[in-house]
Amino acid sequence: MFTAITTGSMLPFIRSFEVGTITSLPGLRYCLINFDIRCYQDALFTYFAIPFPQTLSAAVVKRRAEYIAVRYAAKILLRTAGCNNTPGIGQDRAPVWPSGWCGSLSHTDGHAIALVSPQEADLIPGVDIETFSSLTIRQTANLFSSLDEQALLADSGIDYEIALLVTFSAKESLFKALYPEVRYFFGVEAARVCKIDILHQRITLELTQTLTQNRKKGSQIAGYYVMRDNQVITLFE
Template identity: 35%
Template structure:
């Protein structure tokens, strides 16, 4: 599969970005993955995305270690490392930190159209969040896409501790500005109490947005 690897910095982290051409993917490309047999029944699109994500992760780990697949499809990172992978369209990204129990989650999303944002907003935000998004001065579709992405990043970061699905109503956006977004838990999750706040950084790349949550185990809890 033809790929291009680049890096950029977000919130002090090096993000590894792999752009790939899915039309050049061949099943033989998966043989590079130690766990390739686990993807034998996946569709072509899923296989190409998974491969690109693992290539990004290998670059992020620097030693070419390839994260395996966990029981819920999550990446299994080496001892002493926390990381996250995302893919959207024809690109995949990975970010890691050399702390075993750090919270880290990355997500990339294509910005919604205004019509689509209005149609699906009730599944992503509640009545308390909508005024926050409208007060930013940003197009509503951009603000909603950022909120969707940020919640995905939060869920990815918490999953190693939660080990279960979290709905979009598990966290609420309380602040959104030009560089960051703050989410507050609406219930206690994995030892984090209701109201615990998480600050995520975001960046726009063309018609997509990237959100990143990175929190050291040494950071104390904060509340909104």
């Protein structure tokens, strides 16, 4: 799913970064970063020329490190396309993208990923990255999946716990993709898994409720998933 073009590091905080394109969507670029929270310091905001938002004033170190890591990932992508701005944060905590651009951000346990696309490409990027934990995924399965979905996942040909994590992550990605259009918060019950294609690493979600005039109940939306190391990454476009 990912085609790397550039790799590098900016030690000690940025252990490594990978920049490239989505194989089947050349208009969508990604940057995946591995960062070390132990090396975080507020001075990194000045070093990376990323504005420090007021909303982080009372935030813990973990939150600050995640914010700057994922914004730096987006900054790399925007800068290579000729845009020197960085996505900010709105009152709803959603990213605010520079004019002419759209994208999606996600982070988990020392990893951050950004997707960026020019608005003229007419894509709706949504990405999520999750760290796999067998115990956590089994304990929380009923919070984001129905018994019917669990039966489908058990018969999908993927390890059941991995399939559960893919499902959770896909619903997170779908929310991020649709939120700029829907403009209100909707839960994981708004969509259900109806198909997983192992060969092409595709997952299809069906809306269980109407979100907008163009996003009606029964509409199906296909996304991608991939397992890298101990993380699952899903995306919709």
